[in-house]
Amino acid sequence: MAGRADSDPAAPTTPLLDPEFLQKLETLGLVSRKRIRGEQRGDRRSVSRGRGVEFSDHRAYQLGDDYRYIDWNVVSRLDRLFVKMFSEEEDLDVSFVLDTSRSMAAGSPSKLMLAKRLAAAIGYIGLVNLDRVGVTACSADAGPRLDRLRGRARVFDLLRFLDGLEPAGETDLLLAMRRHFAGVRRRGLLIVLSDLFDPRGYERALLLARYHRVQTFLIHILADEELTPAVAGDLRLVDVETGRAVEVTVDAEALRAYAQARDAYLSGVERFCLRHGIDYLRTSTSVPVEALVLRWLRQGGLVG
């Protein structure tokens, strides 16, 4: 049932990631399909050439170049000064837009919990690999935001931030994206974790990411009861975010119609992402986070 709109504050706090799972994440890294420019040296090859160890190209010597990079072998053959170019290994800017609207409280575990665990796992991978990791909570209200972190030592800051997120407010993906891009200038990897239940639509928000030319990975999280509602009879269905209601008589035919509407909606999301080069992964709350990260995100090309 999708009826659990709020998390139970009395419930014991579950650690987002257990140590055994963290150990498995140590060997993984985030994969960026684009070569991107980082700010600091990292473990990732950058479009910038510089002081890396991997040879990239030659170019003519210019005034001011470091003499140490002059390739004397070429000079001896061509009698002209060339300097060697190396690919510089830079860090990756990994950003999360995490939906914390009230609808994310549905499911068992809740969709928000699954999103937080995924963000924690992926963020951990990024921090271990010296990437910059930032999180923007997404809701109609001005949600909290975690500035970019770097380095393994900031893992606890990330986990603490994620642990403090609670479902609240309405979904407004576009507003969240605007807030996110207002604070992030660098292009990098954007991971959106949401159920996409935005009454204003998800399209403009995702197109904004494409406009900023960031690699976007959409993880679409749904609860089982949203995929297959277990309701029957005469009901007044109340939207937990907007408070709007619709009166329905749920019987077998109504459930079949719901399934058709659901499939059409999900197919629309898939087509949209495919058309605009957005990586898309749909999952439900019944799938363990370990399986998602170690299997499905690896197959999806996000981690490797």
Added chain:
Amino acid sequence: MTFAVPAALWGLLAIPCLILLYLLRVRRRDHPVSTILLWQRSAPTLAASRPSRRIERSVLLLLQILATVALVTALARPSIVERGAGGGDVLLVLDLSLSMRARDVAPTRFDRARDEAMEIVAHLRPGQRAGLITAGPRPLVRVTPTEDRDRLVAALRELQPWDASGDVAGAVRLAAAHPLGPGGRIVAWTDGARGPLPALPRVAYRILGSSDDNVGITAFRALRDPRGAEALVRVENFGTRSRRVPLEVTHDGATTYRAVLDLPPGASRTVVFPITAAGRFTARLAVHDILPDDDSATAILDPAPLPSVLVVGPGDPYLENVLRALPVVRAAATRAVDPTTWRSYGVVILDRVDPGPIPPGDYLLIRTVPPNLPVAAAGDVRTPDIASWDRTDPVLQFVDLRGVRILRALQLVPEGGRVLVGGTVPLLWAYEGEGVRALLLPFALQDSDLPMHVAFPLLVANGLGWLGGGALDVRAGETLQIPAGGGTRARVIDPEGHSQLVPATAGMFLLPPFQRAGVYRLTSASGERQIVARIGDPRAGMVRPGPADRAVPSAPGTGDAGPLVTRASLWPWFLLAALGIIMGEWVLATRREGDR
């Protein structure tokens, strides 16, 4: 299918109210969901929320409507009409009263009843048994339950109504006492004209008749009295409208009396007129009604109404004077007690003699008690009082014993017979049996002042007439015993000329009950006597059909002309269906709640 309480069908108006309540009823539960986006995109789901769609899809509402229909139908007491008498044994009871000859139902009520009974017999299922009981003056089991249809049909064909009232209640009770198997029932055909019918389980009455238009002769007598002879005719109007009825009495084809009687509804008129000739008189009503059988009657004034008489005893002047005055055939007196000479006399008067055992015959015994009669004398009793006497007995007709005083009488101890005059001791005792018909007066005429009263000649005349008089007067349906007088058999000839031999049993001719009114003739070795059979009782002419509330209805559209049908009640099945539907709805509703 028919309804006993069709007004209950107004209860079906509850169905629109049920639907209205269903539409108005707010019973949706709030259910929080992550989003209503997908539900809103599901058009059929929204369509399902439309009232009409909800009605279509609501199995519960449908069950409620069905339950209401079943319940209302059960309250309307539905039933289906079946031909025949259903399953199980069936006992057919036919009323053989005179009123069943009424012709308001063609051809007669009885013929219609018999036809319907035959139709039931024809529709008997294999293995189903039927019996036949007739409601004549005495209920009679004609055919015990049998599967033999031919026997039943033959018995039905032989039936004819009596000129008397039938004991329908007795016949129905007799039938009800018969053990019937499961599904067995009793079907009684009657007009219910005489009193209520017993409401017994498994008894269905078929009430026949539609009119009460009948005027009939309920009494016709021709009597002699000391002043001569006169006739009495009583005519009764059984209908509910006034009638003006011409009455004509004829003797040998000649009219002796004619009158027009005005009869208000339910009234009767009695006319008495003198007659001079002896013989057969016929009274007729010139009236058209539904029962012509009681529109004529016959009476006989015998030319020699009293038999020949032999007085055996010391002699009594009072008795001799009376015998001289009465119309006896001949009278003789003797002191010798010689029974061998008594056969040639109709009545032997034994006056204060000891005759010993008396042979079969008719006797007037005065202060003597033969040893072979069931009565004994226990000495004398002085000045006994007369307390009561049976005025309805023919011996005491017109006899007034008030003021009669008796000095001394035998103290009779009867062991049979009947006491006609009672008081301190029996003072007139009558007996019939063993070929003897006797009338015993336990006191000598000299020991009382009876000869000084008018009652004396009347008592002697009535006594002689009862003992061995001329024409006998009997009601239809009654049995009659007549002393054989030494004969071994007699022949009874009915009014239509059919004869029947009757053997003498223990010195008596035991005549079968006369079915029809009229003049019968009894011929034996001792001569011929006429027997006038009258209509059984005055109420026999009542033809007004009884209430039909317990009647077995005819099939719809067939009216009274239709075959007998039976109703099979359906309301228990409808009630059962309603309960089943309500249970089903409850189970379904409970399961839905559980699903939620």
